Amino acid sequence: MAAIIGSPSRYIQGKSELKNLCSHAANYGKSLFVLTSPSGKKRVEPAISEGQKGTETAVVYEAFNGECCMTEINRVAAACRAANCDVIVGVGGGKIHDTAKAAAYYLGVPVVIVPTIASTDAPCSALSVIYTDEGVFERYLFLPSSPNMVLVDTDVVSRAPARLLISGMGDALATYFEARACQRSNAGNCVGGKQTLAAMSLAKLCYDTLLENGVSAMLAVENKVCTKSVENVIEANTYLSGIGFESGGLAGAHAIHNGLTAVEETHSLYHGEKVAFGTLVQLVLENADTEEIETVIDFCISVGLPVTLAGLGIKEVKEEQIMEVAKLACSPDDTLGNMPFEVTPEDVYAAIMGADALGRYYTEEM
CATH class of the missing domain: 3.40.50.1970 (Rossmann fold)
Structure with missing residues (x-):
């Protein structure tokens, strides 16, 4: 291919x-x-x-x-x-x-x-x-x-509400990690081919740009000004993430998002807010380095992205509801199959609950 x-x-x-x-x-x-x-x-x-x-x-x-x-x-x-x-x-x-x-x-x-x-x-x-x-x-x-x-x-x-730019950061946050998973599994991308070096580089640049500019961009937009950090984040959210996800490939984070759309309590959340939590779930599935997980959680907390089920509006966690999310995320028509290992609904359920526990731990610690 x-x-x-x-x-x-x-x-x-x-x-x-x-x-x-x-x-x-x-x-x-x-x-x-x-x-x-x-x-x-x-x-x-x-x-x-x-x-x-x-x-x-x-x-x-x-x-x-x-x-x-x-x-x-x-x-x-x-x-x-x-x-x-x-x-x-x-x-x-x-x-x-x-x-x-x-x-x-x-x-x-x-x-x-x-x-x-x-x-x-x-x-x-x-x-x-x-x-x-x-x-x-x-x-x-x-x-x-x-x-x-x-x-x-x-x-x-x-001039749009700051929450919308922040949501875009949540969507863009997944780009590098999903592209990396597709690279490891040699999965196809969304345009019918394999990754190019350029696509992976853009995905990594997207992540680095968010970490460097995200907080200052959020603060600038909250004050209704367009600084260089805002322009950088707009490019990351729109172009770097757009090319990065499509030509790099989708994996766990967006599949988790798609499962969450079936939970009525999450309907008030923006796409990127749910994807941000999906990114944390994917990292738990991968058993990613603690330092990497901490960096992602710290970034999400610093800009106001959800890292817990409660942050998604799910105040009462029901096992059968979360398992339904996991089953939907594992649909053969979705992108969890691009992970570099087999993933079952039981794995996803455990990762969702594990991500929620991590989010609560770090939120309470701060």
């Missing part, structure tokens, strides 16, 4: 870049179908309209209904076709991005992704995570290519 790395054709990141959307997107089409939330439209429409002046680009807005499910993907595709638009632009967070990517795939049109938050690594990937209408993980939709363009306005992203 060949080594393959996937990436967007263009990645653009900078302050006030949103006003350049129409000029950048003109490389792909002249009629933009912008999928965003009603609140997102209020935030981004003035800048997009300013940049639209003097161009021949038309812009049609469509409100996102809240879930990346096949019902919504089909609705968006039909609305884009009815509007005669030739480019889909997903403006917002991860579920909007995944819906835009999937709808563009089924229509056969280019897709541009514009994150307004840095809460996941979805923008750069050739992947959509499909949920049921009720919000339970259903499957991965692997796409033939990454988005045509990803545009990140760091002014917009830095």
Whole structure:
């Protein structure tokens, strides 16, 4: 099997870049179908309209209904076709991005992704995570290519609530450890090949960038300013993690996340918050070095990522509920099979409980 790395054709990141959307997107089409939330439209429409002046680009807005499910993907595709638009632009967070990517795939049109938050690594990937209408993980939709363009306005992203940037750090935190597990097992990545040296290097750079810049970025965003550390973390959350996970591969952390989506108490948590705990569970499964586990726990605590089941909203731990999470995580359709050893639901259950115990120990110690 060949080594393959996937990436967007263009990645653009900078302050006030949103006003350049129409000029950048003109490389792909002249009629933009912008999928965003009603609140997102209020935030981004003035800048997009300013940049639209003097161009021949038309812009049609469509409100996102809240879930990346096949019902919504089909609705968006039909609305884009009815509007005669030739480019889909997903403006917002991860579920909007995944819906835009999937709808563009089924229509056969280019897709541009514009994150307004840095809460996941979805923008750069050739992947959509499909949920049921009720919000339970259903499957991965692997796409033939990454988005045509990803545009990140760091002014917009830095003004979002700090919890969203922190959630993105949780998602990005898993990138290196999952890629490392895939490297050890020689598992395939998410673009149908084996890892490249570049993918593994980007995954490690992602982790190092978080450790070096995470706390200062969190503090800056809490104070509504965009510092160099914020820009570095935005790049880590969006690009380094996006390329790193997709071309490095997924393993335990995201499978644990997917299992947790079946627990109603976790539905108020963001994707990256659950992935952060999943990373700790994966490290327990691997019997990782104590120093490495301590580094991850200390980082999570320092930026406010959950390291316990209680932190995920599970105040009353029920054995049968956690075992159901473990069974779902071990689904043959998920990515725990990429670990470099056999993993059973009983192993995952023990690792979840072990991770929770570690998290409680270090939280109480601090």
